[in-house]
Amino acid sequence: MQDCVFCKIVKKEIPAEIVYEDEHVMAFKDIHPAAPVHILLIPKKHISTFFDLTDEDVSIIGRVQLAAARVAKQLNLEEKGFRLVSNCKEDAGQLIFHIHYHLLGGRALQWPPG
Numbered sequence: 001m002q003d004c005v006f007c008k009i010v011k012k013e014i015p016a017e018i019v020y021e022d023e024h025v026m027a028f029k030d031i032h033p034a035a036p037v038h039i040l041l042i043p044k045k046h047i048s049t050f051f052d053l054t055d056e057d058v059s060i061i062g063r064v065q066l067a068a069a070r071v072a073k074q075l076n077l078e079e080k081g082f083r084l085v086s087n088c089k090e091d092a093g094q095l096i097f098h099i100h101y102h103l104l105g106g107r108a109l110q111w112p113p114g
Contacts, residue, residue: 006040006100007046009028010042019074023044024043024063024064025043025060025063025067026044027041027042027067027068030102034102035105035107036105036106037082037104037105039075039102040103041067041084041100041101042098042099042101043060043061043063043099047060048098048099051089065084068082068101075105075106077105077106081105084101084102084103085101086100
């Protein structure tokens with residue numbers, strides 16, 4: 001998608017503070033953090049929402065989950081833990097229509113979130 005900000009970050013057309021990258025996944029710091037640690041994890045393939053996933057995307061989503069664990073370890077969250085959140089569509093708070101996960105940590109997180 002040409003207008004997708006996350007696709008532009010993947011193509012390095014927009015700068016981001018990247019903390020992890022492999023062939024399928026990119027993770028970078030959120031520019032408006034909601035916790036001391038706030039990382040966005042995205043598949044490099046553009047997939048707008050969970051409703052747009054196909055059978056071929058199963059491994060990509062699994063790779064995002066593995067990347068989340070790797071990033072959490074890298075950021076010393078293994079002992080205390082972290083939250084991994086993804087919003088789907090407007091009512092859930094999805095602002096950028098490219099599947100992404102928020103990895104939040106570095107403090108005690110409340111539940112329910114809102």
